[in-house]
Amino acid sequence: SAVISQKPSRDICQRGTSLTIQCQVDSQVTMMFWYRQQPGQSLTLIATANQGSEATYESGFVIDKFPISRPNLTFSTLTVSNMSPEDSSIYLCSVEWSQGAGELFFGEGSRLTVL
Amino acid sequence: QQPVQSPQAVILREGEDAVINCSSSKALYSVHWYRQKHGEAPVFLMILLKGGEQKGHEKISASFNEKKQQSSLYLTASQLSYSGTYFCGTESWDTGTASKLTFGTGTRLQVTL
Numbered sequence: 652s653a654v655i656s657q658k659p660s661r662d663i664c665q666r667g668t669s670l671t672i673q674c675q676v677d678s679q680v681t682m683m684f685w686y687r688q689q690p691g692q693s694l695t696l697i698a699t700a701n702q703g704s705e706a707t708y709e710s711g712f713v714i715d716k717f718p719i720s721r722p723n724l725t726f727s728t729l730t731v732s733n734m735s736p737e738d739s740s741i742y743l744c745s746v747e748w749s750q751g752a753g754e755l756f757f758g759e760g761s762r763l764t765v766l
Numbered sequence: 767q768q769p770v771q772s773p774q775a776v777i778l779r780e781g782e783d784a785v786i787n788c789s790s791s792k793a794l795y796s797v798h799w800y801r802q803k804h805g806e807a808p809v810f811l812m813i814l815l816k817g818g819e820q821k822g823h824e825k826i827s828a829s830f831n832e833k834k835q836q837s838s839l840y841l842t843a844s845q846l847s848y849s850g851t852y853f854c855g856t857e858s859w860d861t862g863t864a865s866k867l868t869f870g871t872g873t874r875l876q877v878t879l
Contacts, residue, residue: 757807
């Protein structure tokens with residue numbers, strides 16, 4: 652299995668600021684994803700973080716708002732830019748475990764509150 | 767479109783059984799099941815890859831009906847530790863080569879004494 656460290660675990664941010672979330676995996680993985688989960692809701696895929704190239708964004712998410720970096724096979728960052736209260740949510744990093752049946756492992760999540 | 771799960775919530779007494787359904791409007795390649803406890807990350811339970819496949823994991827099993835684009839999760843003799851929110855995650859044939867999941871609406875399950 653993969654162990655995923657995410658930080659920060661939580662933060663309170665001011666409107667208009669940006670915050671970068673880091674995701675570190677204890678082994679090399681090909682597929683990394685970023686999800687958003689609003690309290691009491693399901694998970695929504697933001698983007699697939701591609702190593703060495705631009706991330707692939709889902710409908711409704713754009714690079715200017717959620718820039719993603721993936722410098723190597725064990726690390727990725729997600730930035731939430733120019734935050735508004737609507738961005739208050741839990742952001743989860745996940746990886747596909749290629750040595751299994753394709754299951755996802757998730758980080759513990761980063762809970763952001765925007766005031 | 768997000769897969770729809772039913773029921774939305776269920777309360778069980780310890781030892782009782784439950785079935786959670788996941789229905790998609792798309793042709794499915796695979797179905798995953800995850801459980802998320804409050805304040806924690808989702809945890810993988812099982813994946814079903816073939817139409818009609820059934821898999822088991824302790825007292826939790828699942829089926830996948832590819833024709834009906836549906837999957838069901840069966841929890842038997844429920845334990846307190848089964849409490850949490852269950853999500854199905856589906857891979858559709860139209861998502862290309864990159865494997866990515868669309869998560870269902872979720873089912874909140876509470877097991878009581």
